[in-house]
Amino acid sequence: MRAADIIAAKRDGAELTTEQIDFFVQAYAQDQIPDYQAAAWLMAVFLRGMSRRETVDLTMAMARSGDVLDLSDVLPVAIDKHSSGGVGDKTTLIVLPMVAACGVPVAKMSGRGLGFSGGTIDKLESIPGFRVELSVPEFKRIAGEHGIVLCGQSANLAPADGKFYALRDVTATVPSLPLIASSIMSKKIAAGADGIVLDVKVGLGAFMPTIDSAKELAHLMVDIGASVGRRVVALISDMNQPLGCAVGNALEVLESLDMLRGNGPADLREHCLAVAAQMLMLARHRDGTIPPYAMAEYLAEAANTLRNGAAFAKFREMVIAQGGDVSVIDHPERLPRARYIEVVPAAAAGYVAQLNAADVGIAAMHLGAGRERKGENIDHAVGVIVHKKVGEIVAKGEPLFTLHANDLAKLERAKAQLLQTVVYSDQPTLPLPTFYDIITAG
Numbered sequence: 001m002r003a004a005d006i007i008a009a010k011r012d013g014a015e016l017t018t019e020q021i022d023f024f025v026q027a028y029a030q031d032q033i034p035d036y037q038a039a040a041w042l043m044a045v046f047l048r049g050m051s052r053r054e055t056v057d058l059t060m061a062m063a064r065s066g067d068v069l070d071l072s073d074v075l076p077v078a079i080d081k082h083s084s085g086g087v088g089d090k091t092t093l094i095v096l097p098m099v100a101a102c103g104v105p106v107a108k109m110s111g112r113g114l115g116f117s118g119g120t121i122d123k124l125e126s127i128p129g130f131r132v133e134l135s136v137p138e139f140k141r142i143a144g145e146h147g148i149v150l151c152g153q154s155a156n157l158a159p160a161d162g163k164f165y166a167l168r169d170v171t172a173t174v175p176s177l178p179l180i181a182s183s184i185m186s187k188k189i190a191a192g193a194d195g196i197v198l199d200v201k202v203g204l205g206a207f208m209p210t211i212d213s214a215k216e217l218a219h220l221m222v223d224i225g226a227s228v229g230r231r232v233v234a235l236i237s238d239m240n241q242p243l244g245c246a247v248g249n250a251l252e253v254l255e256s257l258d259m260l261r262g263n264g265p266a267d268l269r270e271h272c273l274a275v276a277a278q279m280l281m282l283a284r285h286r287d288g289t290i291p292p293y294a295m296a297e298y299l300a301e302a303a304n305t306l307r308n309g310a311a312f313a314k315f316r317e318m319v320i321a322q323g324g325d326v327s328v329i330d331h332p333e334r335l336p337r338a339r340y341i342e343v344v345p346a347a348a349a350g351y352v353a354q355l356n357a358a359d360v361g362i363a364a365m366h367l368g369a370g371r372e373r374k375g376e377n378i379d380h381a382v383g384v385i386v387h388k389k390v391g392e393i394v395a396k397g398e399p400l401f402t403l404h405a406n407d408l409a410k411l412e413r414a415k416a417q418l419l420q421t422v423v424y425s426d427q428p429t430l431p432l433p434t435f436y437d438i439i440t441a442g
Helices: 003-011 018-029 035-048 052-063 091-101 120-124 136-146 159-170 177-190 211-227 249-260 266-284 294-307 310-321 326-330 357-367 408-419
Strands: 079-083 106-110 148-152 195-202 231-238 340-345 350-355 383-386 399-405 422-425 435-439
Touching: 003 018, 003 035, 018 052, 018 159, 035 159, 035 177, 052 159, 052 177, 052 211, 079 091, 079 106, 079 177, 079 266, 091 106, 091 120, 091 148, 091 249, 091 266, 091 294, 091 310, 106 136, 120 148, 120 249, 136 148, 136 310, 148 310, 159 177, 177 195, 177 211, 195 211, 195 266, 211 231, 211 435, 231 266, 249 266, 249 310, 249 383, 266 294, 294 310, 310 326, 340 408, 357 383, 357 399, 357 408, 399 408
Parallel strands: 079 195, 106 148, 195 231
Antiparallel strands: 231 435, 340 399, 350 422, 383 399
16 A cells, blocks of 8 residues: 555545555554655545544554553453543542542543643642653552552553644644544543543633534544444533633642532532543443433432542542652642732623633643643643632622732733633623533434
8 A cells, every 4th residue: 555545545535445544544653654644644634524434443543553451450341531621620630539439440541731721640740749650550550459540641552643643733634523533532442441431622712612513523432432332421511611710730639629528619510420420320331221310329429429538538549559749638738839829800890791711721821830832841830710600790809810820920911811801791691501412322
C-alpha cells in the first residue's frame, strides 16, 4: 500500500477499507509516514467525513498502535469515565472515591490541561508528593490492593492518537466528529475499559457549542463502544457556566475535599452523583438488564458515601498509596495558597442571566492556572472562585468573584476578563440544567 493512494481515495470521497486505515495509522505511529502526508489525510477526513465503520476501524487502529491494558487480573470489571473538558470540572476527584467506596474498584489514567480546560493530573499535583507517573505494574498493583488509582496517561497508550492530535491542533482539523470520537474512544479502549461513562459538555465553555452537536458526538462514541463490545453511556451536561465554584488547581482540590466531606455546591453534587450512579450501573448490570428502580438506588448509595465519610476515606487511601502528603488532605489549609486575594464586586444589581464559562476559564489561565502552550508550567495556587451562578439574584457591590493571584499584573488582566463575562437581567432568570440528555446504545 502507498500512503498517497490512501490520501487520494479519501480526498475523492471513497470509503477506506479496514486494511487501508490500519496501514496508515500504524505506519504513521512508527514514523514511516511523514507529517505532511498525515496532515493531508486529516484534512481529507475533515472535509469528506467517515462512515461509522471507518470511524470504528480508526478507533481500534489507534488503540492497537501501542499498549492495550488488560486489567482483568486485578479488577472484576473495569469501569472508566471521561469528560470532554470544561471549566471547574473536578468531577473525577470526587466520583472515583465515591464509586470505590461503593465496592466497585476504579483504575483511571487522566491527562493534563491545555487552554482553559483544567487537567485532573494538574489538580492532583497540588498535593505535595502525590505521584502521578506510575508504571503499568504499579498502576495495576495499587488498583488491586486499594481499589482506586488515578495517574497520568502512559506514554505508549494509543501513541498514534497523540501524534494525530498534535497535528490536528496545527492543521485546523480539530472539529471533526470522527476524529474527536476516535481520539477519545481509542484511549479508553487501550486503557482496558469494559464500560465507559462519557460526560459530553455543551455550551459556552465547551468544545461542542450546541446540544445537537453534543448529541451527535455522544451517539457516535456510544456506537463505537457497542461495535467493539464495550458498554457506553453518555451524559450531555451543561458547560455554559463553571461547574461548582472553584476554578484553579489547588482551589478545585479544596472544593473536592469539601464535597467528599458532605458539603460543596449543589450543581457539582448533582453532577457527581449522576456520573457515579451510571458507573455503578455499568459495573453491576453487565448483561445490560437494568431494573427500573436501579438508578434511584445507586444515586442513594453514592450519596451515602459522602454522608458517612467513606468517599473521603477512600480519597485519603489513594493519596497515601500514591505517595502524597496526607496531612494536607486532613488540613487542606496547607494546600498551595496565593499571595494576593481580591474580590470582584458586581457592577450592577439584578439577576444573573449569563456567566460565560470560557471567560472564567480564560481569566484563570491568565492568572497562571492553565497553559496556553503544551509543556508550560502552571501555578497551582491561583484561580477564581465564583460566588453567583445563573438564575441567582445579586446586589450591586456584592461579591461576584474572588481572584487568587501571585502576580498583580496577571490579577488585573484576569479581572478585566471577568468584568465582561456576566450579563444581568432585571427579570428573574431560570437556573441552568445540570444535564440535557442521556445517550445509550440501541
